[in-house]
Amino acid sequence: MKTATKLTAFLLGLAAVFGAAYGVGQVTGPGTPAVEIHHDDPEHSNPEHDDPGAGSSLPGHGPDR
Structure with missing residues (x-):
């Protein structure tokens, strides 16, 4: 088989x-998420978790060397 024939067969495949x-993909349509996440639900909000500064243990500066 010639190279051009092999390349054409590969591209057609x-x-x-x-x-x-x-x-x-067109027949099945887009996927749906397994779990719906609602971030605006006040019943499940955690005020300690919402404030990134609360309980932060990151130092303001790196070590002095």
């Missing part, structure tokens, strides 16, 4: 695979 994947 690759186009067929991507075309099939695109078709399957």
